[in-house]
Amino acid sequence: MLGKNPVRPQELSDGQSLWIQSVFYTLQGEGPFIGKPALFVRLAGCNLKCFWCDTDFESSTWHPTLDELFERIESERPQHCKLVVITGGEPFRQNIAPLVERLLAMKLSVQIETNGTLWVELPEHKDLHIVCSPKSSFIHERLLPRITTFKYVLESDGISSDDGLPNRSTQKCDTETTIARPPAGSDIYVMPLDAGEEKQNEANRRICVDVAMRFGYRMTLQSHKLLNID
Template identity: 40%
Template sequence: MKINLQPIEKLDRQPGEYLDVHSMFYTLQGEGPFCGTPAVFIRLAGCNLQCPGCDTDYTSTRKRVAVGTMPMLVAQQCGRPGTLVVITGGEPFRQNLAPLFKVLTEAGHYVQVETNGTLPPSPWPYADDIGKRRGVYVVCSPKTGRINPGTHEAACCYKYVMEQGNMHAQDGLPMTALRHTAVPYVARPAPGSKKPVYLQPMDSQDPEQNERNRRAVVASALQHGYIVQLQVHKLLGLE
């Protein structure tokens, strides 16, 4: 497996009127609460972590984009009103996203942010009613042993990718994520949380191991009540 060697980038303390964008594209959201929904993705540049197993390119291209132009850029990807806009990375909360949330929601879109949970979320009244599809939703996919307390509050759900042999015996969640170190293991939802937990089998690039990963995820979900998801975009050959 190729090891991720993209550089670690620190918190950007700019006010958020310009953002470092890696790429924008229109596809299906393949994971999480809005799985299967057509969405414009905004991939922001840079990450504060360097998970060895991460296969996402978030540094090779980078453009400083004025946030005021983002609704027009989203419309160029998909002109339908009320579109899902997924903000991913890298780590999106490395940059201040409040101005972006403002222009996108004022343009009538709803927004999902994918975070590793380590940095404080930009100040915003985050939504948690997934059925409404209105406002800004935070999906936390932890990679280290700690989640920022603000992320626990903001998150509408949690997402884990699991490989057979890497499962905690008691709670059925992974011990590590994308091979990042996590002490004592990758962070869990807040104690007593009733927020949905999505569990996906890891694509280990090996059919036999993938079958074991799928079986482990199903067994864990049946025992603990997690929601099983497949990475639909990968099954469909999409980005």
């Protein structure tokens, strides 16, 4: 969307119908489950507009009931696939609790990818994994203790010498700001920003290598882009 999407507020219904961008089977391309077969459920709409975001989460007009959504999920998900990734947009913009509870009841692992600013009450469960990629200075206080992994997108400049993490706004280009930091001892991944230009991308990859080695983080690439898959 490259920052051109409308900023949409949190809209909490009973969760029996959701605005869905797409449902698809692929490999998880980044983060703690990288390389694992996964069924992706991409929710539409976001409460932020990151100027470098290249994901389409606004073009769908599909508002399925939960039963209709599960029909699609089960038609797309092979039996051996036990991981469902709920992403966006921003998943917590909608009431995903009934969706998550039903997936967990099916003995599936659920990963939620979030920018950290919103929260919906969810059950505590060993198979629920929340990956937060902070995009602002704020992380919702109820969400913070539930985050299992932090993921930061880095570019070759605009990072702090103190911890190697971003200090540049995701909402306004070339503007410095404080991006929320993880608590001590957190599981942290760093990932290079895809700038759409190979020379800059190489510099972004290099800074991720340097930061990971200096501070002990894990580096992840957007392997789905390298493999040309969704």
